[in-house]
Amino acid sequence: MLVRAFVPAHVTAFFVPLFNDDPLKAGSLGAGLNLEKGTTVFVSTEEDGLERHIHVAFNGEPVKRERASISYSVAEELVPADFRGEVEIWQYFDFPNGYGFGNSAGGALGTALALGYTFGGTWLEAARMAHKYEVLHRGGLGDVVGQLAGGIEVRVRAGGPGVGVVDNLFFGDYRVLVVPLGRLSTKEVLDGDVVEAIETEGKLALEKLLMEPRPERMMVLAREFAERTGLLSGELLELAGELDGALKLPSSMIMLGRGLFALLHEKEVDGARALLSDLGLPYDVTGIYDEKPKVGRWIG
């Protein structure tokens, strides 16, 4: 059987990490948005009566357990212990890994949904499994619940699926500009000194956003958060300034990746493209994904 799942890329605008020994209680407060591009996972299963084998591939290339520990852990739990055969998990990413697009959560959630569809279980069980290993392996704290919510999401109570509470903002016909420039290790940032500033500024941003819950306000607060925590600085801050000249709303930093994102109207797209082409920088313009993740049988 071949099953396909799609999970949107998820960009965090600002956040407050909340650690807990129980992974389901760990999570984050904050806000972010889901993109029409993201992670597609194909899971093929073939029962052959021999041994239980699980394989993971990123963008067509098989990867070892160490490089895909989250997805392997999810699969180990969701493929029945007595299954005898081959389970192949093919993950395809529209954005590069480590750049802050929630790829690890997308891969984990897509894998969990596809395996749940194949072997049984529910959405909540699958989502909790993905969240658990995201937290345990420090992939992220809020991507899974953010991806489940779709649209522009606000995490108002931290926690995994069924524990955390995620709200959504209303939004008009925005496009999303992303400028993915490089990696930033979530693990290193969360283990560093900046965590205190993130907690203070993140709580403040959330409080302010809930008083005026609109996407335009979210972008202003995201930028304040990015600058005040010091996460957005140097060349990336300069670039944000240049983008501001071409756009109505402030751009901000992808949490956590070396990159920027912005909300813009269709008529602003050409100007942004021209600027980024002039600068010779990679960019993409996509839409906001306002649905649930998808999973179903795939007849290719």
Added chain:
Amino acid sequence: MLVRAFVPAHVTAFFVPLFNDDPLKAGSLGAGLNLEKGTTVFVSTEEDGLERHIHVAFNGEPVKRERASISYSVAEELVPADFRGEVEIWQYFDFPNGYGFGNSAGGALGTALALGYTFGGTWLEAARMAHKYEVLHRGGLGDVVGQLAGGIEVRVRAGGPGVGVVDNLFFGDYRVLVVPLGRLSTKEVLDGDVVEAIETEGKLALEKLLMEPRPERMMVLAREFAERTGLLSGELLELAGELDGALKLPSSMIMLGRGLFALLHEKEVDGARALLSDLGLPYDVTGIYDEKPKVGRWIG
């Protein structure tokens, strides 16, 4: 400004009502499914500086406050007190009111989402407002959270949006047959003696479903629930028996309406159509709606 919202029709398969003085804590456990047809709400607002007027219409006909108390209550709270002008709320239903398709919740949630989009607020605020007046006016206990979840949903913790927890089942390419035959007052059933049987049988059905969480199992349990509570009896039970002859999975009773529903594969549709046409009964075949409700600006 003209804003449109769509909320799927929601059919409950089995349930356990949970009353609470706090409407956000009131709700239900149980399972149900969302349909591709449902309630479409158009909200037009025109500021004219005179008086604040709110109008509600069902299927193009203006309705008085008494007949649309849930939607009027939602609107009274969500239209700002200082708004001066006309607010027209046009609700269109694909199924008749009172037949168990969650129309009152669809109208309330669609109204709340469209007004939230127009005047500000968040999804959670809008959804809570709809749930609150559904509960206070006994429109229903679980429709709003069921409609927010989409797909085939299982209410595993009772309560309103942000309090209750709703799970989803994985499902294949099922169609849904509905046979809407008449009204059944939710209010009267919930005030009657049958509530005890509903509580016992509903809890049992949920427990059994979570041990084997599949749509096929849900239909078997829904039928058991409907018969054991005595809600499905007489002519309606006879009709369910006839449908069983034409379908692979058991049909069951729409909770709460005088009507039946069933999951069927495309190849079973012709047989079901032929049977119901022979019997001279109204029916519809539609799909499962597996998205979030929709809201956005409408340019007609």
